[in-house]
Amino acid sequence: MASIAATHLSTTPAHAHHVENPPSTVFFQNCKSMEQLRQLHAQTIKTGVISHPVVQNRIMAFACTNESSDMIYAHRMFDTIPEPSVFIWNVMIKGYSRINCPEDGVLIYLAMLRRNVMPDHYTFPFLLKGFTRDIALEFGKELHGHVLKYGLHSNIYVQNALVSMYSSSGLTDMARSVFDKSCGKDVVTWNVMISGYNRIKQFDESRRLFNEMVEKGVLPTPVTIVIVLSACSKLKDLETGKQIHKYVRDFNIEPNLVLENALIDMYAACGEMSVSLQIFENLKRRDVISWTTIVKGFANSGQVDLARKYFDRMSERDYVSWTAMIDAYLRMNRFKEALELFREMQASKTKPDEFTMVSILTACANLGALELGEWIRAYIDKSRIKNDTFVGNALIDMYFKCGNVEKALRVFSTMPQRDKFTWTAVIVGLAINGHGEEALGIFSQMLKASIAPDEITCVGVLCACAHTGMVDKGRKFFAEMISQHGIEPNFTHYGCMVDLLGRAGHLKEAYEVVQNMPMKPNSIVWGALLGACRVHKDSELAEIAAKKMLELEPENNAVYVLLCNIYAACNKWEKLRELRQMMMNRGVKKTPGCSLIEMNGVVHEFVAGDEAHPLSKEIYLKLDKITSDLKYAGYTPDTSEVFLDMGEEDKEVAVYRHSEKLAIAFGLISSKPGATIRIVKNLRMCVDCHRMAKLVSKVYRREVIVRDRTRFHHFRQGSCSCKDYW
């Protein structure tokens, strides 16, 4: 092909570039690659036709806008043109916006103005495309001024480019003001405006504007339908979604694959998986988005195994598909499976993005998998994955939930941008790790930074007060929630208050709070009171709280167990026997205690009395050794919370086999001397395990960190960060 073109060219005489006789440029139509363009370009130089503007235009247009465009090449040629026409400037701008360098486009545009070349109606659509929020904030207004100055605002392409620039960079109000002022709108104007509202999540306004558009008689295109279906999906508005579906059929709108996918997504989001699936099954062609949408649909409806079935059937998966499936496991608290899937994702050589990283960090946080979390952090740096605020927040949360307060704070202090969630993560993280005072300090910094707290932030503040016994500060803050921060206390806040007062020994006041709260107390509030009764061994109030809880949640086994603990601790054996009988009759089973420990990137799981671990034999031998070592340091088993009907010796065996002890023994065997042992437990730590962990930290000079259901225990040199107050 190139040689034919070259032959053709060589027949054109070198002197043929006289104005009255422009050279033929048909041979450029066959040019397919930059390689061919280079040959043609060389020929035009040899023959001299290069000096003719028509030829220059052809070469520049190809170099800038062809699929295999080469802006370095284009710029080199551009520099040889003494007086570039507006056309040449335009294609240069287009070239830079195509390769996602809108700032370079702006630089070219400014150079063009300096050379006194006026922009035309082609310039702005190229120039404004692909602006990010930052670029729009920096140049948007000025360029908007230029549009008016050069009298181009009535051109519909220019006007749509302006609306699109503002709305796609989140400056929706600016977009709207151009939109409202424009006299001639077409369907694209409406589309870009509506998608602007989608962008800032004002889906109800998207829906409203769509209705207005239809009323005004503007005919929607498939693109309009996709935008509005997306809004319906987010609003979970099945009614409008169905209407639009009907509209598609009634008006014979050509349903392309993107539109079909949007329909599948809308039905899935509205909980209509059967309709969603039906559309999916009837598709002639399916792409990775169709499949991912189905996977996500099942994930959202909690049917993670069905989601997996479709995920496994996919012939092609991208990082979004993998992340969707990982999230499906997260949603069901199946964190280990989430991590297993991440390993498969790596094996498949699919590159994760920052969304994947957030999901994996969440799994690490919940499993206490610090090693893997650290690895992810290094991976993010190494692979230059976008390290945005979401990632920072997830890292902070991971470090706190793994009990590493120092590193969590280090991430916090180096984050360039912080949002409400960042501050809240730090406050909650400090609180659960027992650093109440510091949490309050961060809270006042947050207020100074003019970040408004939300409900969760308030939970963190109350939790900080509760875990550190700051009763007066907690009372004061609770009173200020409405007056200072405009936040109405919800059940969780009342629960925190009851916890705060009750734990500090003000059981009567705590009970009063429950009785006087403006809404009917729920199980969170009664549960907090019940927990306080355990700490202070008040079996009478405990009975009231437990009875209320069981009215609300008859299936809540933990309530029975806690009441048993309390009876046992108060030596109320008769009551305990009756309760045990009732539990037997109702078939109530204790949730087995379960502890997780990560070792060399693998999460090991232990349940009470477990013998399933490959190292089980060694673990029990180690446990024997620990017990005898600790006895020298003053350890005696504390079986006061054991409520099983058995002799003292059997009780000792029962506490001896608790899952956190197995995990500690395993940790001591498998890690280097001096390494911190981190454990995550699903239930509250028992008194005996707590006592033993303190001694382990002293005798073996090991830091032991146990995260239980509600808080952290940092064991160091024989004492615990919770000050035995949990």
Place this chain on the structure above:
DNA sequence: ATAGGGTTAG
């Protein structure tokens, strides 16, 4: 020789 809008995920 050069024009604009869309789906999946924390």
